[in-house]
Amino acid sequence: MAETSEPIRVEREGAAALVTIAHPPVNAISGAVAAALLEALTAAEADSACRALVLIGDGDRYFSAGADLNELRRNAGGAPGTVELTRVLEASRLPVVAAVNGYALGGGCEIALACDLRICSENARFGQPEVTLGIMPGWGGTQRLPRLVGRGRALEMLLTGDQIDSARALEWGLVTRVVPPADLRREALALAALLAERPPLAVAAIKRAVGGSLDGPLENGLRREREELDRVLGSQDAREGLSAFLEKRPPAWRGR
Numbered sequence: 001m002a003e004t005s006e007p008i009r010v011e012r013e014g015a016a017a018l019v020t021i022a023h024p025p026v027n028a029i030s031g032a033v034a035a036a037l038l039e040a041l042t043a044a045e046a047d048s049a050c051r052a053l054v055l056i057g058d059g060d061r062y063f064s065a066g067a068d069l070n071e072l073r074r075n076a077g078g079a080p081g082t083v084e085l086t087r088v089l090e091a092s093r094l095p096v097v098a099a100v101n102g103y104a105l106g107g108g109c110e111i112a113l114a115c116d117l118r119i120c121s122e123n124a125r126f127g128q129p130e131v132t133l134g135i136m137p138g139w140g141g142t143q144r145l146p147r148l149v150g151r152g153r154a155l156e157m158l159l160t161g162d163q164i165d166s167a168r169a170l171e172w173g174l175v176t177r178v179v180p181p182a183d184l185r186r187e188a189l190a191l192a193a194l195l196a197e198r199p200p201l202a203v204a205a206i207k208r209a210v211g212g213s214l215d216g217p218l219e220n221g222l223r224r225e226r227e228e229l230d231r232v233l234g235s236q237d238a239r240e241g242l243s244a245f246l247e248k249r250p251p252a253w254r255g256r
Helices: 031-046 069-074 082-091 107-114 129-133 141-149 151-160 166-172 181-196 200-213 218-233 236-246
Strands: 008-013 016-021 052-057 062-064 096-100 103-105 117-121 125-127 177-179
Touching: 008 031, 008 181, 016 031, 016 181, 031 052, 031 082, 052 062, 052 107, 052 181, 062 096, 062 107, 082 107, 096 107, 096 181, 103 107, 107 125, 107 141, 117 166, 117 181, 129 151, 141 151, 166 177, 177 181, 200 218, 200 236, 218 236
Parallel strands: 016 052, 052 096, 062 103, 096 117, 103 125, 117 177
Antiparallel strands: 008 016
16 A cells, blocks of 8 residues: 555555545645556556456545646646546556545546546535636546536536536436445445456457447447457457356456
């Protein structure tokens, strides 16, 4: 585990990595936080024994309130590495679960949007308040949010800067599960453990198929899906999965 003075903490829970943003008082994303998150993601990606990742904020009030505004005022582009961070999250071979405790605002919301799955506590609130500061989202909010909740709902959030609560986030499909605050960490790790049990090659292929073609023509997406399936079918894991099913035994995934 990282030292408590570091802007993040990294723990291992079985085959899952638990990454905690620990930058009080509101878990703002500074350049140091972004760099530490990128380092943690890179390390998890390189660890063949790691099969899933959970991203959470320290405490129960803030997942992350977004960009460090002092850095943003000094540097018009914001903290370096933040856009890359969202791309790395999205492109990771690992299934990434955002466990949103409390507020996920601005860049904090955008980081959650870049994760594969989002579950949240009952006290969670999501928002893109950049417009109220005279600016706009710049870490993917104008692109990922409409793809998740639809154009109209996204524009309502983006243009007003208003927040939505956990119930509305569930209704709109921004999150897939709402749990009591005391249960969030446990539920997120249980979901990560389930994902970690799935064959890693197939998981990564599914992520590529969905992420690489969702916004294009259906025909292109179907072609991409078939290409990914052909690659997976040639793997040892695919042979193992089919054999294990027919032999009525648990499969042993090797990631190759």
